[in-house]
Amino acid sequence: MSKISKNTFYGKTLIESHAQHQSRVRELSSSIHDSEEAKIKRRRLLGPSEFWGEFWRQQEALLVADQGSSNSMHTFVLQYDEGYRKFIVAHPEIYWLVDESRPKDQRCSYEVIPDGSPCHLYFDLEFGKDLNPSSDGSKMTKTLIDVFCAHFLEHWGFPCRRSEVLSLDSTTDVKFSRHLVFRVKNVMFKNNKHAGRFVKTICSNIRQSLLLDNATRSAVDNILSRFHKEDLAELFINTTKGKELFVDEGVYTRNRHFRIYKSTKLGKNSHLTVSDDSEYILSTTYTNKELGLFLDSLISYVPSTKNLILLEYQDKNSVDAIKYSKECLSQRRVYVRAEKKIESPYPDIDKFILDIVKPGKIREVKLLNNSVLLYAFIDHRYCANIGRPHKSNGVYWVVDLNNKVAFQKCYDHDCAGFKSAPRELPEKICFEMDKETDILLSSVPDPQDCSLCQTDNFVALEDDDLELANIDLP
The missing domain is CATH 1.20.5 (Single alpha-helices involved in coiled-coils or other helix-helix interfaces)
Incomplete structure (x- = not known):
């Protein structure tokens, strides 16, 4: 065919x-x-910069983020494998796009709250359910929000409502857990040190208020006297150490890591999601609701500095609200360590401490009243109180130069007040100190005015660190 x-x-x-x-x-x-x-x-x-930088050292990541635009680059921490952490610098919107594409069990991310940076007021609330079967976490959270909103208005004149507080929940069958982020419009704290003072003061006043009769409560805190004692009493939970507030007051430290929206702790299925009882009203600015919630959940993200007011809190008699300026950002301290040996004015004591914490390394040394040294570390979190390393909070060592002893303490709220058994300094060090006391002490620079205190390897102690040493000083 x-x-x-x-x-x-x-x-x-x-x-x-x-x-x-x-x-x-x-x-x-x-x-x-x-x-x-x-x-x-x-x-x-x-749109946002697509820059993406990965670092093994936090100081390097913070420096890169700090060198970028003042409000574009952010530092995040990704936890993976056996607890190893990688530091990532990216614009928050870019990080969210990458993070939400990860498998659910691998979304173990944290925000780094840079030391000295403006931040929103934030809380970490938790209690064990086995010891507190009758505690109503939802009611307790609402009471706490009302207490701090009332203080906001009293101290600075800014109205604060539940609709401006983002409540994130990661409660499990074992533990009640909430993160709160206060998103008062155009208002942030100058840094998390001021936020921490504010929180700790109010928490202290709550404890004191419950010990007083109704006639004298207003003398301590007129605002708290407006709340029923029964409601304030419900904020306390049972722990293995007795009654405590369900507020973690230890989350206001330098360069704090704070879990982000939709993330979970490594090896656990406890992702942070918006709580069922949250009254937060998301801004209509965002067309993508999930992205909007993520950005609003960040503690130190400052998308716009226009009309931004920064709150300062020294104590209840010393509060202030200042307009944001570039000078505020320049006060941010980014601790970037050069690849060199970290030393105090007492190198023999440094070696003694290093021998104790090996393979850990000294991150910074602080001096108090020429008589106390505080040591913070990298890769060392072993706590003698619990007999193992802490999972998130660090530990530090205190050296009492007068009594020639050293002991370990830690930042974890559950270990508040703990001191390890003191270790006597070696005889050789004591002998050298006795022989050269005058020379050594006279050579230590004034913390208020010295070049050594401003270097990467030596940091003068600040007022908030006085309580860390927790020893009798001359």
């Missing part, structure tokens, strides 16, 4: 029409493709 040609079968007119149609399809496809490329380029031009 002879083969029929295409032209004969379809006809010339149909073939030409089909060719014209195909040509038109190619033109339209090319036009659409070019249009999408233009949109992508436009989004990249107008």
